[in-house]
Amino acid sequence: MTHSTSPMTHNKSGSKEQAPVHSRAERKARNATLRGRFGLTLYLILLLLPIYWLVNMSFKTNTEILSGLSFFPADFTLDNYAKIFSDSTWYMGYVNSILYVTMNMVISLLVALPAAYAFSRYKFIGDKHMFFWLLSNRMAPPAVFLLPFFQLYSSVGLFDTHIAVALAHCIFTVPLAVWILEGFMSGVPREIDETAYIDGYSFPKFFVRIFIPLIRSGIGVTAFFCFMFSWVELLLARTLTSVDAKPIAAIMTRTVSASGMDWGLLAAAGVLTILPGMLVVYFVRNHVAKGFALGRV
Template identity: 45%
Template sequence: MIRRIPTALALVALAGFILLPLAQTILLSFTATLPHDGVTEGEISLINYRNIFASPALVDSLRNSLVYVLLNVALCLIAGLPAAYAFARYRFVGDRHFLFLMLAFRVTPPVVLSLPIFILFAQFGLVNSPVGIALVHCLFNLPIAIWILESFIAAVPREFDETAFLDGHSLPGFFLRHLIPAIAPGIGVAAFFCFVFSWVEVVFARILTVTDGKPITMAINALFTFQTDFGLVMAMTIFSLLPGLAMIWFVRNHIARGFVIRT
């Protein structure tokens, strides 16, 4: 029992180190850091959260972020599932090398491709649009989705496919009725990582939203001025955490099962 005390103390210290900034953020989000009508500086109130919904720019940033992140996840899954199935079930010259090249492209610094992507998207009218951000995020997240889904599909025996086809299922019917339920944990893992990578990305969100369509990350950055309302910044930070927490809640079982399956 005594031997466990240092371990317990270390875990408590680690938890405090991780949770203390979050606790301070939550406290500041309910604190008026600047004087407002009817609210004195330092008073605990909901003024910061009310100011979020009173600002059209901040409300638009929340909506823009949700639109492009959800669109990015949908595109990655729709395009990644057939590609992952092809890599898992068929063999062609250079298939492993091609998959490796896609993963290598994912680790390319985004700033290297920022100028050509901006010029290309400007020609197609995709600048200052959440759709443009979703497409460029899909470009970087799709290799991760394919890599995750391919490993889960490869773990499913080929007899599973053959049995479904012998029963008269078409390829789309097999995907919808058999394959997707069988690899639901993998889809949850892929969706989670695509969501997180897209939600926290800043480079393309800054470059592709010059005047309009700004996401929540750029809205928070714009709040830092000569006289910054840190309470409002912390309130927006809390709002930026909520979709990620909701995503974790909805796919928590799939993520847990997915990692257990692969181990």
């Protein structure tokens, strides 16, 4: 399973013409491909099993969950979801999360675009150190900054607002955005810049009209990663909010511990947190591979 092949499938169309010569090799390659498919399917099943279990549980009543294991809900119910959508403390959690994630995405892109351009085009004093400093923030554990964060945002009167969480998440999404965008921008030949300047474009006009459309896919990928890292983070989001901007992730932990273990509700809330991510990854599926290819995550 380990070294079975899929890159050999690259050759499928090419090797058809040479079939008589390479028929044995081709058969071997096809077997390897099949083994690869089998291995991949196995991996995907194992990967999806815990998620399937969560989805399965979210459609069960608590009595059914506790009474035994079954692969399908015998007593199919939507109560758990109904509860979430009818209770504002629950569904506002989703609204809050989506609000601060969106804000974070917009802020990150707005500040990272010019900076990434500067890093990809110019040499300036301290550029390398600046770049390293940015990256070190991507790596810094949020737990280190937890205490002062709370006080910092309280002292500027932003505690328990969406913008506070969005700004706090910038500490890792902005470096990430700069890193990814710089990779995409370096792929654009600088002759394009020079031609545009000769044609009389000013920098802002060139940047918005010509350059940004050129790296559209890069921007999409960057937005995806900003979304991803801001959406999954809990520690900072929980520390910086109390009521008005509380993220869904925090509401889940609180409500569950307060009312005993309501497994069905917990599972339903969990399922609903997975959906936005799947939606986003669907939109960028064709570009994501390229984003990863730069290795800048």
